[in-house]
Structures are given as C-alpha cells and as structure tokens.
Amino acid sequence: MYKYLSKINSVEDLKKLNNKEIKILSDEIRSFLINSVSKTGGHLASNLGVVELTLALHTTFESPKDKIVWDVGHQSYVHKILTGRKDEFTTLRQYKGLSGFPKRHESEHDHFDTGHSSTSISAAMGLATARDLKKEDHKVVAVIGDGSMTGGMAFEALNHIGQSEKDITVILNDNEMSISPNVGGLSRYLNKLRTAPIYSKVKDDVEHLISNIPAVGKTFMKTAEKAKDSIKYFLVPGILFEELGFTYIGPVNGHNYDVLSEVMNRTKKIKGPVLLHVITKKGKGYSLAEKSPDKYHGVKPFEVETGKPMVSKSKLSYSEIAGETLVECADKNDKIVAVTAAMLSGTGLNKFAAKYPDRLFDVGIAEQHAATFAAGLAAGGFKPVFAVYSTFLQRAYDQVIHDACLQNLPVTYLIDRSGLVGNDGETHHGSLDVSFLSCVPNLTILSPKDGLELKEMIKFAMAHNGPVAIRYPRGSTELENKKLSTPIELGKAEIFYEKGKDALILALGTTNEMALDMCKELEEHNIYSTLVNPRFIKPLDKDLIIKLTKQYKKIYTIENNSKIGGFGSQVQNLLNDNGILKKVEVFALPDEFIEHGDVNTLYTTVGLDKDSILKKIKNDFYCDTLSNIAITK
Ligand SMILES: Cc1ncc(C[n+]2csc(CCOP(=O)(O)OP(=O)(O)O)c2C)c(N)n1
Known part of the structure; x- marks a missing residue:
C-alpha cells in the first residue's frame, strides 16, 4: 500500500531516498500514523507535526551513533517508524506491546527514557559530558517542544x-x-521571533561580512562583533538564547523538508551549543487535528472520517466531577482560585476557566512553580486549588513540603490519575503518592470511594484550614444523586458494609467497589466480612481501626498505591504501635515500575484484581478450617 514506507525498516533505508521521494514518504507516514493511532489510540497531533522534522533529523545525523533525545517522548512515533519499529504499531501502548514513549530497552536508537516533560536538555548535557569525558566523537541532539520549554x-x-x-x-x-x-512570557517571546524571520538572514549577512574581513586587529573585530550585536538587538526584541550562550538559528519552516534538512546540515557543523528554532503545525495533515490540536493530543480509538471516538462515554469522569464541584464551591466563595500546570482539560478545570477566567491560572508545564505559587496565594489570603496528575506532582514534592505544608497553608491538591493509569505506562502511573505524601506533617490526605464522595471531600477541603490532598483515579463513575451515609468528618472512616466478624477489609478509595463485590462473593463461601472505607489516609481513623482489628480473625487492606509506605503499611504500623499482634495482609502495588497496558490487565498481572484477592482470602479461611480439623482429630 505504501510505496516508500513499506521499504523503510531502518534509517539506512531512509538514507537511500532522494528529497522528492522523502516528500512522498512524509505523506505516507502521516497516513500510516492516522490509520494506526485511530485503531490503537495514542498521541496523534504532536506526531503529525514532527514528520519532516524527524525525517530531517535521521537524514542529517547518524543515529544511533549520534544521540537524539526526545522531550516528553510522546512525539517519538515517527522516530520509532524510521528505526525499525513500524510493524509493531498494531501493539502500540498495549500490554507487552510497543511503548508510546522512548525506551532504551526497546531500541538502540532510544537514548533516554521519558514521559515527563522538560528533561531532554539536561539529559543531552549528561550524554554530551559523558561523551567528552570518554573522548568520543558524536553529536547529541535534544528535541523539545515550546510547551516543554x-x-x-x-x-x-x-x-x-x-x-x-x-x-x-x-x-x-x-x-x-x-x-x-x-x-507565558516565553511563548510571547517565541512569537516575536516567529514574526521576525528577517533576523536569521541579516545575521548570516553580518557574520559573512565579518568573516570576510582579512586579518585585522582585535579592536576592529570587537567593533564588528558589537555592530553585529547591535543589529541583532535592533532586529529582534531580545536575544535570549544567544545571551545564554547558544548560537540561535531560525526560525525555520518545519514542514519544508528541503530547507529544513539543509539548515540542519549547516547547524550540525557549528561548534558549541546551538538552538535551532523550527516552526511546525500540531496535527499537520489531518484537518480535524489541525483545527483542534488539543483534542487530538492524546486520543482513544476513533473513526478517521469523522473523528468520533469508537466508544462513546456515558458516565462522568472523576476529573469532570472535580471541576464541576470546584465551580460550585467557587460560586459561594470568591477566595477560591484554581491552578493548573498545562493540564486544564485533563484535570477538568475547563468549566472553572470558562466561568472564572480571572481566578484560573495556567502556569505552563511548571509543577514546581505551580505548587509554590499556590502556597503564595494561600499566604496572601486565598484558597488555592492545584489540580494535578499524581505522577506530575512528584515534580513538586519539595514545594508541597517546604512551601505549603511547613507553613500549614490551606492549599488543596486535587490529585488526579492516582493508581495505575494504563496505556501511558510507568512514567505516568500514580502509584506513589500515598507513600510520598503520608510522611509530610500537617497534610490531610483523603481518597473517595466514588464520585459523590469526591464532591463532598472537595467541599470538606474548601472548609478546612490547612493543606489537603485528595487522590482519585482516572476513569468515570456514576454520580448518584443521594446523600453520603455519614458526612465527611476529619479523620473519620465509614463502615461501608457489615456482615460478620470473619474478615475485616479496609479498602482505599475506589477499590471499595471491587471490595464490596468480594464481600458478597465471600458470603457464598460462608465467610462474613466487614468493609471499611477509610476516607482519610491521614489522619487515620485510629480508634475505629484499633477497635475493629481486635474483633476480627483476619485483616486485609486493599489500595492502588505502592506497598511500601502505602495505606496498608500505615495500618500495620498502627497495630504495631498499639501492641496488636495481628497479621495485616496488604494488597497493594509491588515495588516495581509497572509497564503500559490496559488498566484491568495491569491490575491482574500484579494480583490486584478481584479474583486474585478473593482466591487469597478464601485460601486463608480454607487453611484455617483444615488446621482446625487437624487439631480436632
Ligand atoms: C512534568 C509534566 N507535566 C505535564 C505533562 C503532560 N504533557 C504531556 S505533553 C504536554 C504538552 C507538551 O507540549 P510541547 O512540548 O510543546 O509538545 P507538543 O505536544 O506541542 O508537540 C504536556 C503538558 C508531562 N508530560 N510532564
């Protein structure tokens, strides 16, 4: 079907093509990307935007000897196609399939694993320093988007x-x-550079002039350099990158392969740090994505002609519930303000932004700044809410500790995408937040079992005077129009289901749904249990947990956080501290990075699915019965 793409199995194959053929290849790659991602889901718009850029990189540099580092890595699909992984795209982001991000274990052409943004330049500096220390000779290239910058x-x-x-x-x-x-200001600055394309030409002319001056004294050179500088300053409102020590080249049209590869080849010859500014269009070549690049940034499987998702969603996502609740709270309290680090729609804040544009702050991909900025807002008398994915909050750990919790400032963290997230894989799972937040003094931490509890917990946080974190997963839920069994009260758990004194199950957050099903199934085996929804990870409902654990034969905890430092380990500590010598069986995520794949498959592989947990509990009681029989005999 694809005349040229079908023959590309390595970068060497690409290098056999001439510019005309590469132009046709770029169309074929776009068609391949659209068809393939429409079936598997994945990052589409960013990849459509870097087709020519990636082609030029691979025809200019000698990968894998030269090392190309992708920032975030969500735009590395074309790189994967050109480096021998085209045929694996049917498995993209699926369990054991091709990752949606660069992976060193996947290919010798991937030099640095990524998923979080803004790391590429640091990693490139590390690779270049290693190169120089080892006296090797190769190029190091970091590719970074203006967002990640x-x-x-x-x-x-x-x-x-x-x-x-x-x-x-x-x-x-x-x-x-x-x-x-x-x-932000950088974005404005880049826009100025974009609209001043005359710069690079004039700069070239001036440099040409200077280099053609025959051997002259130092003074003249200095004057000439100064002249060059003043021309630059005159033409461009600030040479930020040059002042930082980079040779700035650009802006270059990123969709004209001929020009781009020519400029890249020239760039390659320049010694020292160089910044090549390439202008691209996100979603290029697929009109729906060009029109709405945000919607096509990351997609579920969709129909190519209409762009409609293959599976339409009927329920509300936790993010949407969080966003809507925040609007309700903000209606009543004008001190409530919201902060996002470039994740407006992902965290469900779009409705807040539409209704309260002056109270919504998108600070760019800057979680550290977002966290301290929120702390500053709190110190200034506001009630800031920082909505952030669990995995990206990792970036702002010190800011949460040092800038908010240490001063007991009333910042609320809405921690979205906690637990396993699925197809984005190990860089994106929110599997550590309970562990890294629980040890922070002053912080109150909650996890809702469903949408209704999330709503009420947000209202609780808005009334609480101190830092609060609420963690909830990716996905959707039925938002039932009913009341909570008991109101959300600081440090109070809920007895969610009570049938007997065999097993005591403490299930964190949304694992309650599965735990409730389990309790009912256990009854078919004459095992009668009580299910506790802790609601608060910190402070724990110590009195209730101590009272109940004394009464039950077996104690189980379930959570979608790492076992180390997670909720279960806190229950163990509590019993230990109170001299209760009972085993607590902790069902949690293992101490390992969990790869990508469908969420249910992932939970099953780590033994956190209903069947695996049920099997273990039934087995515990079955073994007890057997040992009782043995003793009676
Ligand atoms: C630390 C961190 N915060 C947020 C994200 C989520 N995220 C993924 S891609 C992206 C936008 C990146 O923009 P840009 O670098 O310009 O790349 P583009 O998609 O426009 O090509 C964001 C915010 C992330 N990956 N890492």
Whole structure:
C-alpha cells in the first residue's frame, strides 16, 4: 500500500531516498500514523507535526551513533517508524506491546527514557559530558517542544550548557501549543521571533561580512562583533538564547523538508551549543487535528472520517466531577482560585476557566512553580486549588513540603490519575503518592470511594484550614444523586458494609467497589466480612481501626498505591504501635515500575484484581478450617 514506507525498516533505508521521494514518504507516514493511532489510540497531533522534522533529523545525523533525545517522548512515533519499529504499531501502548514513549530497552536508537516533560536538555548535557569525558566523537541532539520549554528544568539546563560551551544541538519544535495553547512570557517571546524571520538572514549577512574581513586587529573585530550585536538587538526584541550562550538559528519552516534538512546540515557543523528554532503545525495533515490540536493530543480509538471516538462515554469522569464541584464551591466563595500546570482539560478545570477566567491560572508545564505559587496565594489570603496528575506532582514534592505544608497553608491538591493509569505506562502511573505524601506533617490526605464522595471531600477541603490532598483515579463513575451515609468528618472512616466478624477489609478509595463485590462473593463461601472505607489516609481513623482489628480473625487492606509506605503499611504500623499482634495482609502495588497496558490487565498481572484477592482470602479461611480439623482429630 505504501510505496516508500513499506521499504523503510531502518534509517539506512531512509538514507537511500532522494528529497522528492522523502516528500512522498512524509505523506505516507502521516497516513500510516492516522490509520494506526485511530485503531490503537495514542498521541496523534504532536506526531503529525514532527514528520519532516524527524525525517530531517535521521537524514542529517547518524543515529544511533549520534544521540537524539526526545522531550516528553510522546512525539517519538515517527522516530520509532524510521528505526525499525513500524510493524509493531498494531501493539502500540498495549500490554507487552510497543511503548508510546522512548525506551532504551526497546531500541538502540532510544537514548533516554521519558514521559515527563522538560528533561531532554539536561539529559543531552549528561550524554554530551559523558561523551567528552570518554573522548568520543558524536553529536547529541535534544528535541523539545515550546510547551516543554516552559518547564524550569529546561532553563536550568540551558543555563548550564551555555556556560560550558558544550557541543550540543537543541531543536526547539515550536507549534505554539502545549496540550492547550502555550502560555507565558516565553511563548510571547517565541512569537516575536516567529514574526521576525528577517533576523536569521541579516545575521548570516553580518557574520559573512565579518568573516570576510582579512586579518585585522582585535579592536576592529570587537567593533564588528558589537555592530553585529547591535543589529541583532535592533532586529529582534531580545536575544535570549544567544545571551545564554547558544548560537540561535531560525526560525525555520518545519514542514519544508528541503530547507529544513539543509539548515540542519549547516547547524550540525557549528561548534558549541546551538538552538535551532523550527516552526511546525500540531496535527499537520489531518484537518480535524489541525483545527483542534488539543483534542487530538492524546486520543482513544476513533473513526478517521469523522473523528468520533469508537466508544462513546456515558458516565462522568472523576476529573469532570472535580471541576464541576470546584465551580460550585467557587460560586459561594470568591477566595477560591484554581491552578493548573498545562493540564486544564485533563484535570477538568475547563468549566472553572470558562466561568472564572480571572481566578484560573495556567502556569505552563511548571509543577514546581505551580505548587509554590499556590502556597503564595494561600499566604496572601486565598484558597488555592492545584489540580494535578499524581505522577506530575512528584515534580513538586519539595514545594508541597517546604512551601505549603511547613507553613500549614490551606492549599488543596486535587490529585488526579492516582493508581495505575494504563496505556501511558510507568512514567505516568500514580502509584506513589500515598507513600510520598503520608510522611509530610500537617497534610490531610483523603481518597473517595466514588464520585459523590469526591464532591463532598472537595467541599470538606474548601472548609478546612490547612493543606489537603485528595487522590482519585482516572476513569468515570456514576454520580448518584443521594446523600453520603455519614458526612465527611476529619479523620473519620465509614463502615461501608457489615456482615460478620470473619474478615475485616479496609479498602482505599475506589477499590471499595471491587471490595464490596468480594464481600458478597465471600458470603457464598460462608465467610462474613466487614468493609471499611477509610476516607482519610491521614489522619487515620485510629480508634475505629484499633477497635475493629481486635474483633476480627483476619485483616486485609486493599489500595492502588505502592506497598511500601502505602495505606496498608500505615495500618500495620498502627497495630504495631498499639501492641496488636495481628497479621495485616496488604494488597497493594509491588515495588516495581509497572509497564503500559490496559488498566484491568495491569491490575491482574500484579494480583490486584478481584479474583486474585478473593482466591487469597478464601485460601486463608480454607487453611484455617483444615488446621482446625487437624487439631480436632
Ligand atoms: C512534568 C509534566 N507535566 C505535564 C505533562 C503532560 N504533557 C504531556 S505533553 C504536554 C504538552 C507538551 O507540549 P510541547 O512540548 O510543546 O509538545 P507538543 O505536544 O506541542 O508537540 C504536556 C503538558 C508531562 N508530560 N510532564
């Protein structure tokens, strides 16, 4: 079907094509991407935008000898196609299939594992320094989007590289988009560069002029350099990258392969740090994605002609419930403000943004800043809510501790995507938050069992005077129009189901749904249990837990967080501290990074599915019965 793409199994195959053939290949790659991602789901718009850029990278540089590092890595599909992984795209993001991000174990062309943003320039600096220490000779290239460039780490790395004068190429893929339109002063600055294309030509002319001056004294050179600088300043409102120590080249049209590859080849010859500014269009070549690049950033399987998702969703997502509840609370309290680090729609804050644009702050991909900014807002008398994915909150750990909790400031963290997230894999699972947050003094931590509890917990947080974290998973839920069995009260658990004194099950958050089914199934085997929904991870309902654990034969905890430092380990500590010598069987995530795949498959593989847990509990009681029989005999 694909005249050229079908023959591409390695970068060597690509290098056999001429520019005309590569142009046709770029169309074929786009068609392949659209068809393939429409079936598997994945990141579409970003990949459609980097087709020519990736082709130029692989025809200019010699991968894997030259090392290309992708920032975030969600835009590495074309790179994967060109480096021998095209045929694996039917398995993209599925269990044991091709990852949606660069993976060192997957290919010698992937030099750094990613998933979180703004790491590529630091990683490139590390690789380049290692190269120089080992006296090797190869290029190191970081490819970073304008969205990812808003992350502080990117600037820390630019600062370091500029001073070192290392031989590194940074390719800035500027499509004016993060997931949503890009924000901030840097974005404005890039826009100025984009609209001043005359710069690179004039700069070239000036440099040409200077280099053609025959041997002259130092003074003249200095004057000429100064002239060059003043022309630059005159033409461009600030040479940020040059001042940082980079040679700035651009802006270049990222969809004209001929020009781009020519410029890239010239860039390759420049010594020291170089920043090549490439302009691309997110979603290029698929009109629906060009029109709504945010909607096509990450997609579920969809119909190519209409863009309609294959499976339409009927329930509300936890994110939507969180966003809507926040609007309700903000209606009543004008001190409530919301903060996002470039995840407006992902965290369900779009309705808040529409209704209260002045009280919503998208700070870019800058979780650290977001956390301290929120703490500052709290110190200034506001009630800030930072809605953030569990995995990205990892970035802001010190800010949560040092800037909010230490001062007991009333910042609320709405921690979305806790637990396993599925197809994005190990870089995106929210499997550590209970562990890393539980040890932070002053922080109150909750987890709702369903949408209704999430609503009420947010209302609780809005009335609480101190830092609060509420963790809830990806996915949707029925939002029943009923009241809670008991109101949310600080440090109070809920007895969710009570049938007998055999097994005591404490199930965290949404694992209650599965635990309730389990309790009912256990009754068919004459095992009668009580199910406790702790609601609060911190403070734990110590009195209730101690009272109940004394009464039950066996105690089980279930949670979608790592076993180490998780909820179960806190229950164990509580019993230990109170001299209760009973075993607590903890069902939690293992101490390992869990790969990508469908969420249910992943939970099954780690033994956190209903059948595996039921089997274990039934077996415990069965063994007890057997040992009783043996003793009676
Ligand atoms: C630390 C962190 N925060 C948030 C995200 C979620 N995220 C993934 S891609 C993306 C936008 C990246 O924009 P850009 O770098 O410009 O790439 P583009 O998708 O526009 O090509 C965001 C916010 C992330 N991966 N890492």
